Amino acid sequence: MVILDNLRFLLLGPFPNGPIGGLALTIILSLLVGICAFCYGILVAGLALSTSKVISGTTQLVTTLIRSLPSLVFLFWLYFLLPALLGVQFTPLQSAVIALSIYQGSFIGEDLRSGLNAVARGQSEAGAATGLSSMQIFWHIRLPQAVRLTIPALVNRYINLFLYTSTASVVGVLEFTGTVTLVNNRLLVHPIQVFGFAALVYFLFCLGIASVGRYLEGRWSWSRKITRSSSSSA
Amino acid sequence: MQFDWNFLADPRLFEALASGLKITLLLSVGGAIGALLVGTLLATCRIAGTPVLQRAARAYTDVARNVPLIITMFFLYFGLTNLFPPNENAWLRTPYLATIITIVALTLVEGAFVAEILRQGVESVPVGQFEAAAASGIQGPTLYRHVVIPQLLPLILPGLASEVVNVIKGSTFAMTISVMDLMWHGQNLESETFKGVEIMTAISVVYFMLSFATIALFRVFERIVRSPDQR
Amino acid sequence: MSSNTQEHATGTKPVIVSMRHVNKFYGTHQVLDDVCLDVAQGEVIVVCGPSGSGKSTCIRCINQLEPIQAGEIVVFGEPVDTSRGSLSRLRTKVGMVFQQFNLYPHKTALENVMLAPMKVKKLSRQEAEVIGMKLLTRVGLAAKAGAYPAFLSGGQQQRVAIARALAMQPEVMLFDEPTSALDPEMIQEVLDVMISLAKEGMTMVIVTHEMNFARRVADRVVFMDAGKVLEIAPPEQFFTAPREERAQQFLSKILSH
Numbered sequence: 001m002v003i004l005d006n007l008r009f010l011l012l013g014p015f016p017n018g019p020i021g022g023l024a025l026t027i028i029l030s031l032l033v034g035i036c037a038f039c040y041g042i043l044v045a046g047l048a049l050s051t052s053k054v055i056s057g058t059t060q061l062v063t064t065l066i067r068s069l070p071s072l073v074f075l076f077w078l079y080f081l082l083p084a085l086l087g088v089q090f091t092p093l094q095s096a097v098i099a100l101s102i103y104q105g106s107f108i109g110e111d112l113r114s115g116l117n118a119v120a121r122g123q124s125e126a127g128a129a130t131g132l133s134s135m136q137i138f139w140h141i142r143l144p145q146a147v148r149l150t151i152p153a154l155v156n157r158y159i160n161l162f163l164y165t166s167t168a169s170v171v172g173v174l175e176f177t178g179t180v181t182l183v184n185n186r187l188l189v190h191p192i193q194v195f196g197f198a199a200l201v202y203f204l205f206c207l208g209i210a211s212v213g214r215y216l217e218g219r220w221s222w223s224r225k226i227t228r229s230s231s232s233s234a
Numbered sequence: 235m236q237f238d239w240n241f242l243a244d245p246r247l248f249e250a251l252a253s254g255l256k257i258t259l260l261l262s263v264g265g266a267i268g269a270l271l272v273g274t275l276l277a278t279c280r281i282a283g284t285p286v287l288q289r290a291a292r293a294y295t296d297v298a299r300n301v302p303l304i305i306t307m308f309f310l311y312f313g314l315t316n317l318f319p320p321n322e323n324a325w326l327r328t329p330y331l332a333t334i335i336t337i338v339a340l341t342l343v344e345g346a347f348v349a350e351i352l353r354q355g356v357e358s359v360p361v362g363q364f365e366a367a368a369a370s371g372i373q374g375p376t377l378y379r380h381v382v383i384p385q386l387l388p389l390i391l392p393g394l395a396s397e398v399v400n401v402i403k404g405s406t407f408a409m410t411i412s413v414m415d416l417m418w419h420g421q422n423l424e425s426e427t428f429k430g431v432e433i434m435t436a437i438s439v440v441y442f443m444l445s446f447a448t449i450a451l452f453r454v455f456e457r458i459v460r461s462p463d464q465r
Numbered sequence: 466m467s468s469n470t471q472e473h474a475t476g477t478k479p480v481i482v483s484m485r486h487v488n489k490f491y492g493t494h495q496v497l498d499d500v501c502l503d504v505a506q507g508e509v510i511v512v513c514g515p516s517g518s519g520k521s522t523c524i525r526c527i528n529q530l531e532p533i534q535a536g537e538i539v540v541f542g543e544p545v546d547t548s549r550g551s552l553s554r555l556r557t558k559v560g561m562v563f564q565q566f567n568l569y570p571h572k573t574a575l576e577n578v579m580l581a582p583m584k585v586k587k588l589s590r591q592e593a594e595v596i597g598m599k600l601l602t603r604v605g606l607a608a609k610a611g612a613y614p615a616f617l618s619g620g621q622q623q624r625v626a627i628a629r630a631l632a633m634q635p636e637v638m639l640f641d642e643p644t645s646a647l648d649p650e651m652i653q654e655v656l657d658v659m660i661s662l663a664k665e666g667m668t669m670v671i672v673t674h675e676m677n678f679a680r681r682v683a684d685r686v687v688f689m690d691a692g693k694v695l696e697i698a699p700p701e702q703f704f705t706a707p708r709e710e711r712a713q714q715f716l717s718k719i720l721s722h
Contacts, residue, residue: 068442068445068446069438069442070402072407072417073406073434076420076421076430077434080430080434084430163300166305170407181308188316191312191313195308196309198305199306202301202302203297206300
């Protein structure tokens with residue numbers, strides 16, 4: 001069967017005869033982007049809450065602009081912009097990590113901002129009454145609650161993030177979609193099997209992410225939830 | 235970094251944007267209409283269909299939302315041309331094949347998202363409405379036309395606006411199967427002129443405008459359908 | 466200021482909180498009108514009045530959860546201003562208990578109590594834990610130290626909230642209708658904690674509708690209506706023979722059921 005023949009390539013890419021690729025790279029990419037995007041999202045959500053209208057306004061503007069772009073366009077734009085701006089040539093993989101982190105992070109930031117707004121005001125007041133600074137209140141009291149409130153929206157976002165690591169294949173990164181496409185172009189005779197297999201793998205992983213989400217929702221079920229502040233996008 | 239502002243006035247850029255925009259609009263409008271139709275069909279199956287239909291619709295929605303658009307596109311494009319090689323099947327020998335397949339892929343995938351929005355919208359209509367209508371003997375198409383849909387529209391329009399924007403975003407993947415949309419023309423021009431930053435900035439601006447125009451359009455719809463108590 | 470307001474404390478203890486001609490507006494609506502009040506060390510002041518009288522707003526101004534537009538509030542000899550440093554110092558000395566408890570739902574009872582000492586007073590985890598357990602024992606909830614607020618009853622949550630406020634070793638405790646959100650059978654357990662606090666000599670300003678409690682524990686009762694302080698008197702005097710007419714009306718309504 002054509003899939004089994006090429007299984008090692010599909011799962012690991014050219015490794016060990018080259019850099020890691022395939023499904024392994026998709027997983028690594030998703031984890032890496034997942035963490036970076038979350039940090040970026042916290043930063044964006046925090047800045048959007050700033051008392052300075054300049055800071056919060058600019059942050060909101062930038063975030064809205066980024067979110068209205070297709071991820072592929074943003075990726076290509078950054079791919080050309082970064083070397084011109086910073087004078088350093090980034091590999092397609094590096095550009096993809098940076099672009100996807102900022103892109104997905106903008107959506108996560110927006111979800112977190114909704115979550116932060118949903119945390120009862122009394123929580124901040126209780127913190128303030130015991131002398132905690134605004135930064136401490138944000139970090140220890142509001143943000144943890146906001147994240148737990150936002151779990152359903154975040155799960156959707158991470159499913160989207162995982163699926164659209166495939167965007168990187170368009171700039172030549174050999175992650176799972178990249179290797180699958182390569183195998184198809186090499187063989188040309190079994191596209192339905194090859195792409196069907198790819199679809200199945202992505203589908204199963206998404207089920208996994210959704211299960212993790214349900215488990216987390218169950219653990220932290222003590223308050224109401226925000227489902228989607230903004231829906232998924234490519 | 236030097237941004238070549240003069241390039242923005244270059245006729246080649248304008249030509250690339252114009253040709254690309256035409257196709258992108260075709261993909262977007264086609265995809266959006268298709269997604270709305272498929273979504274409505276799916277939602278109807280899930281809400282009002284037989285148990286078999288309901289489960290089938292649910293399964294379809296689950297799958298379609300959990301596969302990347304590129305894979306779906308490649309599956310359809312390479313699968314179709316493999317099963318029915320254009321050399322032997324004249325009806326496939328159209329230069330618009332890739333374009334049509336992109337629209338179909340967008341329809342199938344985004345249709346599932348639209349179906350979810352419609353379904354959630356219907357479930358948000360207070361149960362009391364159905365009960366009151368049933369008590370007066372109103373049911374079926376009349377129920378939906380006069381009671382459900384007027385209350386449903388304001389609930390679902392924002393979600394639908396998002397999904398149409400997602401169709402526009404998804405159309406960018408068409409360049410991978412050589413559809414000559416905005417991104418394809420942009421890439422093409424970049425390989426000739428190496429003005430990647432300028433080109434991609436211009437393209438980004440076009441996509442901003444498409445997104446904002448869509449959202450603005452849906453805001454107009456929202457105002458039209460708003461009932462007097464919400465005005 | 467009418468002659469019915471004994472805004473100055475009796476006795477020789479130093480004045481800790483002093484509100485002088487405090488005025489506060491929400492837009493054009495005046496919520497506090499020329500409020501004057503002195504609280505001496507160890508005093509228990511009960512503030513009562515109809516809803517909308519500004520009593521909650523009044524005590525929330527003391528720890529600057531609400532800003533004031535005119536007048537002066539002096540706490541421990543320092544006028545309250547909104548600079549960050551002095552606010553933090555102020556709030557470590559003034560503790561507050563809220564009507565809605567406002568416990569942090571994502572932290573256990575003990576963690577709720579420990580947070581401020583660790584982050585503001587920079588205590589180590591062990592030190593904070595010792596203080597936390599001591600206070601939880603004091604409010605009778607040592608066994609619930611590891612429980613999350615969602616699993617505690619209202620009365621238990623409010624007692625944890627009191628422990629949390631006490632963790633910063635305040636010298637003044639403010640209570641904003643602490644039992645108004647509780648089911649009747651849980652009110653007494655919270656009041657008992659407050660009574661024992663008062664017996665230990667804590668300076669307390671309490672906004673409440675619990676008149677029997679006020680009678681037992683208050684040194685002075687402050688009656689407010691429509692943003693004004695109408696009467697300040699010792700409880701025996703206030704409850705048996707209030708001088709202001711609005712106070713009489715209020716008491717007759719509230720004591721009749």
